Every structure is written in structure tokens, then in C-alpha cells.
Amino acid sequence: MAEAAPKFPEVQGGGSLIIAWQIRDKHVLVVGGGEVAAGRILHCLNADAKVTVVSPAARLNPEVAYRVTQNQVTHVDRNFEPADLDGADMVLVAVDDPAASTTIWKLCKERRIPANIADVPPECDFYFGSVHRDGPLQIMVSTNGKGPRLASIIRKFIAKCLPSNAGHAIETVGQLRVRLRQMAPRPEEGPKRMAWMTKVSDAYPWDEMCGLSEEDMANLLRFYPSGKVPSLDELKAMRANPEVSKNVFDGSFGFSVGA
Amino acid sequence: MAEAAPKFPEVQGGGSLIIAWQIRDKHVLVVGGGEVAAGRILHCLNADAKVTVVSPAARLNPEVAYRVTQNQVTHVDRNFEPADLDGADMVLVAVDDPAASTTIWKLCKERRIPANIADVPPECDFYFGSVHRDGPLQIMVSTNGKGPRLASIIRKFIAKCLPSNAGHAIETVGQLRVRLRQMAPRPEEGPKRMAWMTKVSDAYPWDEMCGLSEEDMANLLRFYPSGKVPSLDELKAMRANPEVSKNVFDGSFGFSVGA
Known part of the structure; x- marks a missing residue:
């Protein structure tokens, strides 16, 4: 018999x-100041x-030059020297000089x-997408190198599919979690907090959460002590409508979710 | 005046x-064999x-134990020892022991x-999404830590938006590029090859490319010498239809794209 x-x-x-x-406050050394470097610097x-760009000033492209004048990056106005690697947490190379690139890769x-040497896959610890x-x-x-053009097309396709302001839904959930912890800070309430947050996530389609306002969140948090979660329609009905709020809390307003 | x-x-x-x-053939050390470890091992x-899992056998979850029996991973049946780090290119820790985790992080x-210590953001060079x-x-x-549940919901939302078999479109473009290079291998043809590939990318909506077959690709490549690209309808009309193919090549079939 088959297993x-x-x-x-x-x-x-x-x-x-x-x-x-995670490169917050880490030192990234960018060798080269052309168009490819500009994209990586922005990432x-x-x-x-903290980004340092090593490149003769004459070879900086306008975007990189702009970021230098804005003090968004530190500029070293010359070609690469090995001592530039001191203190670097990551190195990105984008120069049209295969021999120099390989030397830097080996030092890294x-x-x-x-390190990532642009356009030389074998000399990359990682790729960009x-x-x-x-x-x-x-x-x-990422198309794993099969079609960089397609990666960009697919990214734009996805951006169009997403509800506008999708990032706001994530901020909302993040803020809700922070406020809930302020409202019910005791560690022993952890499981109740977590169970309620899960109930909220399950009750509202995520794309609908993009439209929740500060007021909605404040109203929503009022339900936490009871462990209940109002339906999205109920929550919306509470906007600047104290009568509905009153009914919700005295139980005369039906709960369709989490009751 | 404002600038x-x-x-x-x-x-x-x-x-x-x-x-x-890029971790092909690199050594990843996974400390711990529970559910979190299982997810990371699969990634x-x-x-x-090449994955090595260090964990007492009794604490392996069924998925990790299965991968051990299938020789998909190397198993070291004991707790972590510092020598386990020898030769490791990346370390993933997922054990319920904050003190041990911090020790491993410092050694790394x-x-x-x-290294990534699960659930301890300050002890992570990188996060998973x-x-x-x-x-x-x-x-x-990635929601940058604001909502891991939402990350998974949004991933599923995106998967539903994408045309089925989207990966196939990328394979198609990748194969087309490889075959084109076989067909026209001379380096001096590089610009012509690149221009034609760009024309192809611009001519067909990427989601339509999911449906292209081997036969379609072979037909498409026949247009390369002329530098032309047929419309998608023309290409489809050529399927097992030599008459259309003939007309396309003698010029009696109109080109709507790239002509």
C-alpha cells in the first residue's frame, strides 16, 4: 500500500x-554616483x-549631486580606496570598471x-528587486533575474490592485495595538488584548480598514472592556452620533460580530 | 521667488x-526545531x-522531523554549542530561551x-515577511513589524489579483532571451537583441504572456531577423496554422505592432 x-x-x-x-543608522558605502547608484541610495x-558615496564629483548624476547638497548623504570626492571599507556595514558598487569592482568585492x-556589485550576479550577496x-x-x-523589466511592470500592477491608502490600514492596526496597550497595560491582560485584536482583524476586511479615522479607532477601543467588536457598519454609524453610541453600549443595538 | x-x-x-x-549552496544554521524554525527552514x-538544524530530536516539530527523514536538512541532535557557528553563512534562532538567544546573537x-533571533527585533540583522x-x-x-497578520492577508490578496500562472510569463520571457541568444549569438548583435526584447515586452501585456506556449515562442522568434514583433492576435492565429504563418512572412498579414 502506498504511504x-x-x-x-x-x-x-x-x-x-x-x-x-535592517540598516537604520548603519553605514552603507556606495561606490559610484551614476544612475544605478542613485536608485540604491534612495533604497x-x-x-x-547613513550613506557615504565615493565618487569623483564630476561623475555624480544630478539626483546623487542633489542628495549631496541636501546633506542626505556624505560625499567623498575621489575614487575608491580600501580604507573606505572601515566601518562599513554594507557595500554597494555601481561603477563601469569590472576589475575595480572585483577588487572591492574580494575586499568585502x-x-x-x-556587498552587491551591480550587474555582476556572482559578486553579489544579495540582489535588489x-x-x-x-x-x-x-x-x-523579484523575478530572480529572469526579467527585471517585468519585475517593475508587476510591481505597478500590484500597486494598482491594492486599495488606495493601503498603508493607512497597517498604521491603523499598529496604532490600535499601541493605544490598546496604553488603555490596558497590565501584562496579565496580554491574552485578552491579543484575542480582541485577532477578533478585530477577523471582523473587518483589511481593505475596509484603510478608511478608518481617528474617531473610529477611539470608538472601537470603547468596546474592548466588553471583549466585543462592532460590525464595520455599526462602527461607521457611531461617527459623530452619540445616540447610536449610547444604544450600542446599553445593548439595544445588535451586534453582528464578536457578540 | 521660491525655487x-x-x-x-x-x-x-x-x-x-x-x-x-543569495544562499544557494551556502550554510544556514537553524537553532531550534519548532514551528517558527519550520517556516524559516522552508524559506x-x-x-x-544547505540547512543544518541544531535541536534535541524530542523537540522537533513534525514538519522539521519530516525534512530530517527526507535528508532535506542536516540534523544535530543536541542543544547549541558555539562551534556550530563554524562555517555558517547565516544563523536563524527560534528557541524559547531569551538568554541563550542573546548569547548566540553576540557570538554571531x-x-x-x-543573524535573525525570532521575536527579538533588536537582535536581528533582518526580518522575514x-x-x-x-x-x-x-x-x-512586509509591514515593518506593524502587522504580521496583515502581511499574510495582503500577500493572499495579491496572489488573488495576479493572473494565474504569472510565474510562467516570467519563465517565457527568460526562455525567449536564452533562445534568442542561441539563435543570434554574436556579441555585436547585442543591441539588436536587446531592442527586440524590449519591443516584445512593450507589445504584449505581461499578464497575456502567461498563456504563451512553446509553439508561440518558436513562432515569435521567427520574427527576430526582421526586427518585427507580431501582435498577440497574430501570434495566436499562427498556432498550427501554416497558412497564416506564410501570410505573415510574405507581408500580406498586417502588422499592428513593431512594423
Whole structure:
């Protein structure tokens, strides 16, 4: 008799390990100041890194030059020297000089510094993809090198599919969690807090949460002591409508969710 | 008079640097064998890493135990010892022991090994997100810690938006590029090859490319010498229809694209 197939996900090789690298206040060295460097610098600044660009000033593209004048990056006006690697937590190279690139890559590997040499896949600890950003939401599309153009097209396709202001829904949930902890700070309430947050997540379609206001959140939090969660329609009906609020709390307003 | 605002993208801090880490044939050490470890092990195997799991056998969850029996991972049947870090390119810790976790984190930092200690954000070089996978296509959703549940919900939402078999479109483009290089291998044809590939990308909506077959690709490649690209309808009309093919090539079939 054949054995039953195991219920665990099958391994699907050939991918990358896609991760959200934490570079807040870390030192990123960018060698080169052209268009590719400009894109990478923006990625790093969006993640709050301290960026140093090593490149002769004459070769900076307008975007990189602008970021230098705005003090968004530190500029070293010359070609790369090995001492530039001192203190670097990550190195990104984007220069049209394969020999120099390979030299920098080898130095990075000796020092165990994660590095990416643009356009030289074997000299990359990691690749970049196309990233959609909306507040705390980041969505990265990788085609694992099969079609960088397609990655960007698919990213735009996804951006169109998402409800507008999707990042706001995430902010809302994040703020709700913070306020709830302020309202019910005792550690022993942890399980009750968590159960209620789960109930909220299950009660409202996430895309509908994009439209919740400060007032809605304040109204929603009033339900926490009872452990209940109003339906989205009930919550909306409470907007600037104390009568409904009163009815909700004296029980004369029906709960359709979490009651 | 006010200066004109610069046309460069504004920095939007607070994000992560989302990257596709290359761990094919690299050594990943996973400390712990519970549910969290199981998820991370799968991520690593999907990226072709060599995974070693350090955990007493009695504490392996069924999925991890299954991967051990299938020789998908190497198992070390005991608690962590510092020598386990020898040769590790990345370390993932998922054990319910904050003191032990912190010790491992510090050892990793001394040795400059990228590491992630589950549930301890300050002891993480990187975070994981929710990943959609379809062949060469990987889409990672991160809420930057604001809502892990939402990350998973948004990933499922995106998966539903995407045309079925979206990964196939990417494979198609990748294969087309490889075959084109076989057909026209001379380096001096590089610009012509690249221009034609761009024309193809621009001519067909990417989601329509999901439906292209081997036969369609072979037909499409026949247009390369002329530098032309047929419309998608023309390409479909050529399926097992030599008459149309003939007309296309003698010019009696109108080109709507790239002519």
C-alpha cells in the first residue's frame, strides 16, 4: 500500500531568501554616483541608513549631486580606496570598471561585509528587486533575474490592485495595538488584548480598514472592556452620533460580530 | 521667488532594505526545531541553501522531523554549542530561551555572521515577511513589524489579483532571451537583441504572456531577423496554422505592432 503523502509544503528550489534588512543608522558605502547608484541610495535612505558615496564629483548624476547638497548623504570626492571599507556595514558598487569592482568585492568578502556589485550576479550577496512603498507597507517583486523589466511592470500592477491608502490600514492596526496597550497595560491582560485584536482583524476586511479615522479607532477601543467588536457598519454609524453610541453600549443595538 | 522643487523622489524613511539574499549552496544554521524554525527552514530550502538544524530530536516539530527523514536538512541532535557557528553563512534562532538567544546573537556579531533571533527585533540583522512564490516570481510583503497578520492577508490578496500562472510569463520571457541568444549569438548583435526584447515586452501585456506556449515562442522568434514583433492576435492565429504563418512572412498579414 502506498504511504499517504505528507502534508508539509513541498520545497520549491531556485528562489532567493527575501528579507527585510535592517540598516537604520548603519553605514552603507556606495561606490559610484551614476544612475544605478542613485536608485540604491534612495533604497538605503528610505531604510534610514547613513550613506557615504565615493565618487569623483564630476561623475555624480544630478539626483546623487542633489542628495549631496541636501546633506542626505556624505560625499567623498575621489575614487575608491580600501580604507573606505572601515566601518562599513554594507557595500554597494555601481561603477563601469569590472576589475575595480572585483577588487572591492574580494575586499568585502575578506572583511565579511555584505556587498552587491551591480550587474555582476556572482559578486553579489544579495540582489535588489522592484519595491512598492506605502507608509509601513513594502512589497518587493523579484523575478530572480529572469526579467527585471517585468519585475517593475508587476510591481505597478500590484500597486494598482491594492486599495488606495493601503498603508493607512497597517498604521491603523499598529496604532490600535499601541493605544490598546496604553488603555490596558497590565501584562496579565496580554491574552485578552491579543484575542480582541485577532477578533478585530477577523471582523473587518483589511481593505475596509484603510478608511478608518481617528474617531473610529477611539470608538472601537470603547468596546474592548466588553471583549466585543462592532460590525464595520455599526462602527461607521457611531461617527459623530452619540445616540447610536449610547444604544450600542446599553445593548439595544445588535451586534453582528464578536457578540 | 521660491525655487522650483527638485524632481527627485523624496526620501520616505522608516522602511527596511528589502533584498533577495543569495544562499544557494551556502550554510544556514537553524537553532531550534519548532514551528517558527519550520517556516524559516522552508524559506531557506526554497532558496537552495544547505540547512543544518541544531535541536534535541524530542523537540522537533513534525514538519522539521519530516525534512530530517527526507535528508532535506542536516540534523544535530543536541542543544547549541558555539562551534556550530563554524562555517555558517547565516544563523536563524527560534528557541524559547531569551538568554541563550542573546548569547548566540553576540557570538554571531563577533564573527560577522548575519543573524535573525525570532521575536527579538533588536537582535536581528533582518526580518522575514510573507512571501508569495510562483516559479521564478517572488513577492514579499512586509509591514515593518506593524502587522504580521496583515502581511499574510495582503500577500493572499495579491496572489488573488495576479493572473494565474504569472510565474510562467516570467519563465517565457527568460526562455525567449536564452533562445534568442542561441539563435543570434554574436556579441555585436547585442543591441539588436536587446531592442527586440524590449519591443516584445512593450507589445504584449505581461499578464497575456502567461498563456504563451512553446509553439508561440518558436513562432515569435521567427520574427527576430526582421526586427518585427507580431501582435498577440497574430501570434495566436499562427498556432498550427501554416497558412497564416506564410501570410505573415510574405507581408500580406498586417502588422499592428513593431512594423
